[in-house]
Amino acid sequence: MFGDSHEHQNPFAGIEWDEEKVYPTLGAPPNNWSREQTFHNILRKLSTSEVEGSDWDPESIMEYAFPPGLIRRPEKYHREGIPDPLVISEHDKEYVRRWYPPLEDSPAELHPFQSVELTLAAGEQSDFAIVPSETRMYEIGTFGNSDVVMVLFEEVGGELRYFTAVDDSGEDSNGRLKVRLFEGRRYVLRTRLYSTWGPGKAALMLW
Structure with a gap:
C-alpha cells in the first residue's frame, strides 16, 4: 500500500516465482536491475510482522505488473501474468482513509x-x-x-x-x-x- 512495500512481497500472497526467469527479465531494459535489486524489489518476502493485514490484493495500485511465465503458482498468474492495475482498488482506498486521517x-x-x-x-x-x-x-x-x-x-x-x-x-x-x-x-x-x-x-x- 501507499508508503509501504509492494503487494507481490506480501508473505500471504502465496506467490512461487520462477526465479531463473525473473532475474534475466528484470535485468533487461527498461529496469536493468542487478540480481540484488531484483531480489530486494521483487523476490524478497516481507516478515509477517512488517505487514498490516493479511490479504494479497493483486488489483492494488501497489502491485507491479508481470508478464506470463514468471510466476509458477498461483496457476492463474503463471498463464496470464499480473496486469498493471492502473486504478486504485477498493482496498487501497480503505487503507488511505485509515493511514491518512484528517489533518x-x-x-x-x-x-x-x-x-x-x-x-x-x-x-x-x-x-x-x-x-x-x-x-x-x-x-x-x-x-x-x-x-x-x-x-x-x-x-x-x-x-x-x-x-x-x-x-x-x-x-x-x-x-x-x-x-x-x-x-x-x-x-x-x-x-x-x-x-x-x-x-x-x-x-x-x-x-
Whole structure:
C-alpha cells in the first residue's frame, strides 16, 4: 500500500516465482536491475510482522505488473501474468482513509516554483496545502536520492478526498504527478519518505 512495500512481497500472497526467469527479465531494459535489486524489489518476502493485514490484493495500485511465465503458482498468474492495475482498488482506498486521517494542524502552503526540503526520516510524513491561483495543468515532483510516496487529496466540505498518488519506491527515479488543479479549490499533498538510496536530502516542488 501507499508508503509501504509492494503487494507481490506480501508473505500471504502465496506467490512461487520462477526465479531463473525473473532475474534475466528484470535485468533487461527498461529496469536493468542487478540480481540484488531484483531480489530486494521483487523476490524478497516481507516478515509477517512488517505487514498490516493479511490479504494479497493483486488489483492494488501497489502491485507491479508481470508478464506470463514468471510466476509458477498461483496457476492463474503463471498463464496470464499480473496486469498493471492502473486504478486504485477498493482496498487501497480503505487503507488511505485509515493511514491518512484528517489533518489536525494547518499544513504549510506549497507555492509554485519554490523548492521545499523534506527533512524526513524513513517512515515520516510532511503535509502541504496547495491553493491554485489559476486553473491549469500542474506538476508536482520530488528530487534527490530517495523514495518518496506522494498522495494528493482535494478538500471537499471540510473532508479530504483522495485525488491521485505516485510511489517511486524500488526505482532509481523521482516521482511526478501531473494533475489539473482548479482555482479556488484547496488540495493537500501528503509526502512520506519510504527510504533513501544515496547521499543528500529530498526536496519537493510544484510548478
